Amino acid sequence: MGDMDRSVLTSQGFRPNRRQFLIGAAGVLGAGALMSSCGGSSSLSFGARTVDDGPTRQLKGLISAYEAASGNTVVYNATESNAFQNNLSQYLQGTPDDCFQWMAGYRMQFFAEQGLLTDISDVWDEIGDQFNDSYKIASTGLDGKQYFVPQSWYPWGLHFxxxxxxxxxxxxxGIYNWDDFMGMLDGMKSKGLIGFAAGDKGGWEAMGTFDILNARINGYQYHVDLMAGREQWTDARTREVFTYWEQLVPYMNDNVLDLEWDGAMQLLLQRKAGAMLMGSWFGGNFLEQSQEDYDDLWIIPFPEINPEHARDTIDAPIDGFCVAANGENSDGGKDLIKFAGSKEGMQAMLDTGEPMTSANKNQDTSSYDAFQKQQLAVMEEAKYITQFLDRDTRPDFAGPVVGPAIQQWFRDPSSVDGILESLQEQWDALPPL
Amino acid sequence: MTATISRRYRGRQRVKDRFISIFIGIFALVWIFPIVWTLWSSLRPYSEIRANGVFSVPESIGLDNYSTAIQRMDLPTYLWNSLIITAPAVFLTLLFGSVTAFVVSRYSFRWNVSMLLLFTAGNLLPPQLVFIPVFKAYLTVGDWLGNRRLFYDSQWGVVLIHVAFQMGFATFVLSSYMKTIPKEISEAAKVDGASVFRHYWNVMLPLLRPPLASLAVLMTTWIYNDFFWALVLMSNDSKRPITSALGRLQGEFVTDYNLLAAGAMIAALPTLVVFFILRRQFVSGLTLGATKG
Structure with a gap:
């Protein structure tokens, strides 16, 4: 604690003025307020959007490395991810932590537009050369300034x-294109296996399948334009996506809408299903089950459909950090975020032994295991990175509209035209941002 | 003749009774099933479910989930948070509710019916509708007084909003109950020269014990189970009540439902305790207001 903090404490204790008396009268609250008012240049707070053991160890590794390197003290506040995400708007308007964990792309831009995030372009001037361009694009707001520092990513691919x-x-x-893929699925089906495990109870799981089919059939640009509303859901090209998707349905488990993503994963874990399209994050689950299961896990890019686009696009959501505009110590937040993005910061997180694929291009990848190296290979084949449907389009469209529409399609694939019309109508009816 | 009638009557009654018993039995099962299922899940490890499925035959049963849950939930902190939110909120709700109910039911003035209506109507607004204005007001008032966390991100702010929200219902119930208490008691008190406060404190309040007890149980349950206000009016998770600690058992991607079941059982205990302590008053309180004696 610095001198400033001590002086706050003394004035609170011995010469209470009216305002401070009010605070004191508030009892418990007073204690909380006192603690949190310990601002100053030497103390800042960090908000984690996870309470899971692995990521927590990882982040605490980062924080203690930062404290050692800078001499600042960091208060670590953790919130469970769903609660954090649902409450983010209030959190950022109220009393946010100076630096907090968030996601790249549209979800960051949305809050940057409202002036709730601090412009960190100057941080990017210093550490920008350690990142590939695709990461910088994902960290940039609509006004062309940077608001985000990437930490890690995970690819969406075909796991088996x-x-x-x-x-x-x-x-x-040997599985390169759609025919190879269908051949593989037929092989699995003839052995009585589920070919393509799927779950969509949560409404978001199947969005990944839509993303990749659309990118493979119509290309990256079309997908991005569709997400931004510049292309139509009723377009014959969008319709085409569902024609391919329907070919996959016979190879799926028949309770798609009853399973969440982890239900689908269990099918793979229990060797009841041959393959699954999912983000590689779930490797941690296999590892938790046993090292043997984890070593058995592999990923390849989703097969090519249209040779024009080959396998040039991948869904690879990027997680990272932002600095809140309403924090008490934005400069401290910037200092922390700079450290987090640097090679040393990333290394501190990797040193905790938790699996993570660093976003920093200078990272030493020798400590990566075979599955992580394969993730890198899958990633390197792609020229374009998308963030996942619910991060690439308006939040009031993805969750409440697209999710249920896909679930409805699973119930009755023949109703696709009506569903697409309704999707377009609902997009058109959205209020301007 | 009478014997056959009564036999026939008794027979019909027996069929009716049996029918009702079956009906009640089915409903009891429907209500008990989720609780039993939660209890059953809480005793099984997730790894087994993951490997063999939900309906698999259990290989191991134990209390491991409970010890993990207690540790992961950081139980002492969050239980304490719940206590310092719930206890003052319930106390203040009952205090203010009984004062308001006393005034609107014992004194007749021009606005007393509309006032009662206003209090009850406030109860009808869903919190999701009003939380943005409340949130903004908390921040603004805090900024005026020089401390953003005076109401926002503070347990007192949450207590305050609970009192405001629950008071309407408390006033409504208590005033209906007070209307059943004979006016003569109040008149006698006034003739004896009791002040308004003495009339409330020494005459009415002791008579209100049954409805106060049942309201206390209800309020405790509602406020204790609240997650919404604590979520939107606080930014620091370590100040939130136990409902938020349950979220700590839920991973970002993986949810260990067996662990969560154990956590839910633990979190439900305190409300059960309160209910059993006040059980007798709870039932009599519910029926006492119903008939006019």
Whole structure:
């Protein structure tokens, strides 16, 4: 604690003026207010949007490395991710932590537009050369300034067990295009397996399948334009996506709408299903089950459909950090975020031993395991990165409109035209931002 | 003749009774099932569910989930938070509710019916509708007084909003109950020269014990179970009540439902305790106001 903090304490204790008396009268609140008013240049707060063991260890590793490097003290506040996300708007308007964990792309831009995030372009001037351009684009607000520093990412790809494919006599490297893929699914089905495990109870899981099919069939630009409302949901090209999707339905488990994503994962874990399209984050779950299961897990890019676009796009949501505009110590927040994005900061997180794929291009990847290296390979094949449907389009459209529409499609795939018309109508009816 | 009638009557009654018993039995099962299922889940490890499915035959049963839950939930902190929100909120709601009810039911003045209506109507607004103005007001008032966290991000702010929201219902119930208390008691008190406060404190309040007890149980349950206000009016999770601690058992991607079930059982205990302590008053309080003696 610095001198400033001590002086606050003394004035509180010995010469209470009227305002401070009011605070004191508020009892418990007073204690909280006192603690949090310890601003100053030497103390700042960090808001984590996770309470999970692994990520918490990772972030605490970062924070203690920062404290050691800078001499500042950091108060670590953690909130469970759903609660944090649902309450973010209030959090940022009220009394936010100086630096907090968030996501890149549209979800960051949305809050930047409202003036709730601090412009950190000057931080990017210093550490920008450590990131690839695609990361900088994902960190940039609509006004062209940077508001975000990437921490890590995970690719969405086709996951399977190496041992199962070997038993079926399929070579994963041989699955390049749609025909290879359908051949693989047929092979699995003939063995009585579920080919393509899927769950969409949460409403968001299947969005990944839509993203990748659309990008493979119509290309990156079309997908981005559709997400931004510059293309129509009723377009024949959007319709085409569902034609391909429908070909996958016979290979899926028949309770898609009853399973959340982890239900689908269990099918893969229990060797009841051959493959699944999912973000690689769930590797941690396999690792928790056993090292053997984790070593068996593999990922390849979703197969090519339209040779024009090959396999050039991937959904790879980027997680990272922002600095709140209403924080008490924005300069401290900036200092922390700069450290977090640097190679040393990333290394501190990797040193905790928790699996993470660093966004920093200078990172030493020698400590990555085989599955992580394969994730890097999958990522490197892609030229364009998308963030996932619910991060790429308006939040009031993705969750409440697209999610239920896809669920409805699963109930009755023949109703696709009506569903697409309704999607377009609902997009058109959205209020301007 | 009478014997056959009464036999026939008794037979019909027996069929009716049986029918009602079956009906009640089915409903009891429907109500009990989720609780039993939660209890059952809380005893099984997630890894087993993940590997074998929800309906698999259990290989191991134990209280491991409970010890993990207590540790992960940081139970002492969050239980304490719940206590310092719930106890003052319930106390203040009952105090203010009984004062208001006393005035609107014992004194007749021009606006007393409309006042009662106003209090009850306030109860009808869903919190989701009014939380933005409340949130902004908390920030603004805090800024005026020089401390943003005076109401926002403070347990007292949450207490305040609970009192405001629950008072309408408390006033409504208590004033209906007070109308059943004979006017003569009040008249006698006034003739004996009791002041308004003495009339309230020494005459009416002791008579209100049954409805106060049942309201206390209800309010405790409602306020204790609240998650919404604590979420939107606080930014620091370590100040939130136990409902938020349940969220700590839920991962970002993976939810261990068995662990969550154990946490839910733990979190439900205090309300049960309060209910059993005040159980007798609870039932009599509910029926006492119903008939006019």
């Amino acid at each position: 067990r190496k041992s199962m494919l070997a038993e079926l006599g399929i070579d994963p490297d």
